[in-house]
Amino acid sequence: MASIRDVAKKANVGSATVSRVLNNSGYVSEETREKIENAMEELNYIPNELARNLFHKKTGIIAVLVPSVANPFFAEFVECIESELYTYGYKTMLCNTVKEGNAELEYLDMLNRHIVDGVITGVHSLDVEVYKKIHKPIVALDRFLGEDIPVVAVNHKKGGKLAAEELLNCGCKSVLQFCGSKAIESPYLDRHTEFAKMMKKSGVEVHNYELEWNRFDADYYEKVMKDVFSSKLDVDGVFGVDQIAIRFLNEARRRNIAVPDEIKIVAYDGTFVTGLTEPRLTVIAQPIDQLAKQSARLISRLVNGKTYRNKKVLLDAELKVGNTTRNL
Amino acid sequence: MASIRDVAKKANVGSATVSRVLNNSGYVSEETREKIENAMEELNYIPNELARNLFHKKTGIIAVLVPSVANPFFAEFVECIESELYTYGYKTMLCNTVKEGNAELEYLDMLNRHIVDGVITGVHSLDVEVYKKIHKPIVALDRFLGEDIPVVAVNHKKGGKLAAEELLNCGCKSVLQFCGSKAIESPYLDRHTEFAKMMKKSGVEVHNYELEWNRFDADYYEKVMKDVFSSKLDVDGVFGVDQIAIRFLNEARRRNIAVPDEIKIVAYDGTFVTGLTEPRLTVIAQPIDQLAKQSARLISRLVNGKTYRNKKVLLDAELKVGNTTRNL
Structure with missing residues (x-):
């Protein structure tokens, strides 16, 4: 494979001049630039990206941390974010953090070791302090990670309100709500609070079932359904995340x-x-594509040393x- | 941030000696190694992975190419392969190739530019010749990419046979088969041939509906269902990929x-x-976790310069x- 030196020799210039062209830095005359580019083409020269990365201290890679890409919400988010980052010229490193051991911590450690230019994180098992120690751009999806880290999220309070209104409009008198785990603070939980508040205000009874944290497997969902249906709750309305709602629907039909x-x-x-x-x-749909677009936009600005107006991007x-x- | 020179100064050795310790190359006495390691700890020295990668010409990154991670089969595969690669010490670069423009080609080009150590590819839009030109390890999921590129796949012929047997055992007399696109040669298509062969041998009529290539969107699936149900086909058995089968089931129920x-x-x-x-x-289940395990094992061997016994790993x-x- 041709080297910078081969290109320099062919173009009859010094290696430093070739390097300036490659890195688009310093002055090179148009004539010389053309000679060098022709030499590269003739020699089929492929720049060594590792060396260029070292020079620029950039890798062109953004890490995307999610609990599990097998979960439809994260599958759709990762699909969209990968496409968005691609249009910004970045490659996506996928990090599923639901694993044995502390994968989230290990992935974050990559940052300090220069493997990635920035991180978009949709996980939240680590303490906020860990994220604060990372001196690279971070964008948080649906998570509070401290004052300095921008958040992209849906306005879940409004989301919970929409769900409550729909069930109230349908005349529900006693409802069951499947709640996300309260183990970690997240904007996501606002929907439960708002849903319960609105229901109670209208005199509707609310039963809460708190789901375990980061459990997306079929066995767990089955156990939840068994719990719920064996408890003989007398409800006429149910509110829960996609897979829970679907399984509830199926179990209701079976019965x-x-x-x-x-x-x-x-x-x-x-999803x-x-x-x-x-x-x-009937669904309260999160605009997953917009969450991805905004996250990609923000991380790209941060990686390029630009600022952002809003530390919190709230979508409907x-x-x-x-x-x-x-x-219907 | 502390540099190699800071570490060398503190440990009272030359930078080259620190470098030998970092890269685990050349002789360094136990005593000196300890001094250097202590200095690193005291200075909170973080090795620059880019520099180390340049030295080793390795990045520790494997690219995984799939059409779309929003497709449940690829979501599960990517989830598993990411975990497997993680245990082998590799990070996963996710490349969704269903995009505007020629993303597959651009992703493959990364190989020659040293960004990744190897590729696992589950896509097949490019000509085999393109893959042959890549001088880095490749493992193909369910695709023929030439004699030298190992394939991990399910024995689809047997898969098609299982489906045929089940429908024959249930007494079907006329069946509809949703076929994958024949635009590109793939082991995947064997199941259709075998299914049709077995059915016809037993005197069962087979109607084939060929699906468009790389279309996974809801609108397309809806169109397919409309086509099929408006054609008033008289069938008593249906065979198709997960999402098609589910949508057929739902449409049947609606009617x-x-x-x-x-x-x-x-x-x-x-899935x-x-x-x-x-x-x-009723499903013919592919062992997605095993496909991932075998793909990770093979790419890891290839990246480390080892050989493999089988160029074709066939799972049931x-x-x-x-x-x-x-x-039931």
Whole structure:
């Protein structure tokens, strides 16, 4: 493979001049630049990206940390963010943190070792202090990581309100809410508080079922359904994240409980899996593509030393009425 | 941040000696090594991974190319392969190739520019010749990329046979098969050939519906269902990939066609989405975790200059009977 020296020799210039062209730094006359570019083409010279990275102290790689890409929400987010980062000229390093051992910490450690230019993190097992020690750009998806780290999230309070309004409009009197784990502070939890508040204000009874943290496996979901249906709760409305809502719907059908006539269901997130049920689910849809677009925009600004106006980008969720709340 | 020179000064040795310790190369006495390691700890020295990569000509990164990680099969594969590569000490660069422009080519070009140590590819839009030109280790998931590139795949011929046997055992007389696009040669297509062969041998009529290549969006699936149900095909058995099978099941239910009494359905792949239907789908399940394990094992061997016994690792799919073929 041709080296910088081969290119320099062919173009009859010094290696430093070739380097200036490669790195687009310092003055090189148009004529010389052309000679060098022709030499590169003739020799099929491929710049060694490692060497260039060392020079620029950049790798062109952004790490994206999520608990598990097998979870539909994160699968869609990662799909979108990878495409967005690609248009900004970055490659995506995928880090699934739900693993044996402390993968999140190890991945963050990469930052200090120059492997990536920045991090977009959708996980939250580590203490905020760990993130504060990292002297590279970070954008947090749906997580508070301290004053200096920008957050991109959906306005979950409004999301919870939309869900409550839909179930209230359908005349529910007693509802079951599947809550995310309260182990870690997250904007995500606002929807539960707001949902419960609005329901209680209207005199509706609210039963909360708190889900375990970072459990996305079928066995766990099955256990949850068994818990819920064996408890003989008398509810006429259910609010929960996509996969929980779908499993509740399926279990209700198995037991010949009519949806929406006897029980109404609202799912939160609205990922593609909610398009795979019959009847179609009513959802509060997060704009996953917009979450990705905004995260990519912010990390790109930060990596390039630019500032941002907002430390908190709040997007709106949307109610999409399906057949699990009304007979359309 | 402390540099190698700071460490050398503190340990009272030359920079080259520190470098030998960092790279674990050349002789350094135990005593000196200890002095250097103590100095690193005291100065909180973090080795610059870019510089080390340049020295070793390795990055510790494996690129994983898939059409779209939002597709459940690839989401599960990527989840598993990321974990496997992590245990081998590699980070995963995720490359979704279904994009505007020629992302697959651009991603492959990274190889020649030293960004990654190797590639696992589950895509196939480019000509085999492109892959042959890449002088870095490649492992192909379910694709033929030439004699020298090892393939990890499921024995799809056997998979197709399992599906045919199940529908034959259920007494089907006329079946509809959703086929993958034949635009590119892939072991994946063997299941269609085998399925049709076995059916025809038993006197069963086979209707084939060829799906477009790399289309995973809901709109497309909707169009397919419209096509199929408006054609008033008289079939009593259906065989198709997970999302197609689920959507067929839902559409059948909407039209009050009894499954499995009037039509039996077998899904291929058996990803987590087949656990989200009621009735539960009968599936031919690919061992996605094993595909990932074997791909990671092979790429790790290749990156480390080792050989492999088999250029083709063939795994078995498994029939998991649900309620769309028999009333369990």
